[in-house]
Amino acid sequence: AQSVTQLDSQVPVFEEAPVELRCNYSSSVSVYLFWYVQYPNQGLQLLLKYLSGSTLVKGINGFEAEFNKSQTSFHLRKPSVHISDTAEYFCAVTAVGSARQLTFGSGTQLTVLP
Amino acid sequence: DAGVTQSPTHLIKTRGQQVTLRCSPKSGHDTVSWYQQALGQGPQFIFQYYEEEERQRGNFPDRFSGHQFPNYSSELNVNALLLGDSALYLCASSLQGSSYNSPLHFGNGTRLTVT
Numbered sequence: 467a468q469s470v471t472q473l474d475s476q477v478p479v480f481e482e483a484p485v486e487l488r489c490n491y492s493s494s495v496s497v498y499l500f501w502y503v504q505y506p507n508q509g510l511q512l513l514l515k516y517l518s519g520s521t522l523v524k525g526i527n528g529f530e531a532e533f534n535k536s537q538t539s540f541h542l543r544k545p546s547v548h549i550s551d552t553a554e555y556f557c558a559v560t561a562v563g564s565a566r567q568l569t570f571g572s573g574t575q576l577t578v579l580p
Numbered sequence: 581d582a583g584v585t586q587s588p589t590h591l592i593k594t595r596g597q598q599v600t601l602r603c604s605p606k607s608g609h610d611t612v613s614w615y616q617q618a619l620g621q622g623p624q625f626i627f628q629y630y631e632e633e634e635r636q637r638g639n640f641p642d643r644f645s646g647h648q649f650p651n652y653s654s655e656l657n658v659n660a661l662l663l664g665d666s667a668l669y670l671c672a673s674s675l676q677g678s679s680y681n682s683p684l685h686f687g688n689g690t691r692l693t694v695t
Contacts, residue, residue: 470622472622502686507688508688508689509584509670509686509687509688509689510623510670510672510686511686512683512684515683556622556623558622566611566613566628566672566674566684567613567625567628567636567638568615568623568625568684569625570622570623570624571622572620572621572622573620573621573622
């Protein structure tokens with residue numbers, strides 16, 4: 467079984483500042499890792515994913531994340547945030563070869579302040 | 581190209597009642613997964629349907645059941661509703677056998693309130 471811990475439930479940050487949302491996972495098997503964003507009253511939208519290869523992955527809206535196997539982490543970063551980035555962000559994991567059964571963290575609310 | 585559509589968007593039920601939620605997958609997708617997202621929590625996997633059969637199931641009681649139709653649409657049924665069943669129910673679709681480079685597509689969810 468897999469588990470995901472998102473270390474910060476809320477992250478306030480000023481517009482144009484950098485941000486990092488932290489995610490740690492636990493698994494006894496190889497995993498794929500994902501970050502999703504959820505805007506109010508909407509479903510989940512995929513920001514980026516790590517499947518294999520380069521540990522630095524780039525996603526939509528200027529976000530990137532780095533997979534660190536030794537630290538079992540997959541932190542999400544953006545060098546300069548905008549008001550429109552205000553949303554809930556979820557880190558998720560699934561075992562390699564599984565049929566897309568995702569295990570999600572409890573989420574981080576990113577609030578970008580003017 | 582329509583994405584994943586769910587109905588209704590909101591629903592209020594009383595404890596002990598039964599509810600049915602509906603999902604139409606994205607065009608070209610044949611697999612439907614259901615997730616429960618309680619307030620302030622991340623989504624939790626309920627089950628997945630492919631070829632009209634339940635293929636995987638998360639840690640949910642038998643009160644939660646589902647169905648998939650030949651057109652790939654799906655229903656989630658919850659019997660004997662409890663207050664704790666109040667949540668946002670998300671449907672996600674995918675194409676069986678596709679790689680993870682082809683992501684899950686989520687609907688906007690059905691907000692169920694049990695009073």
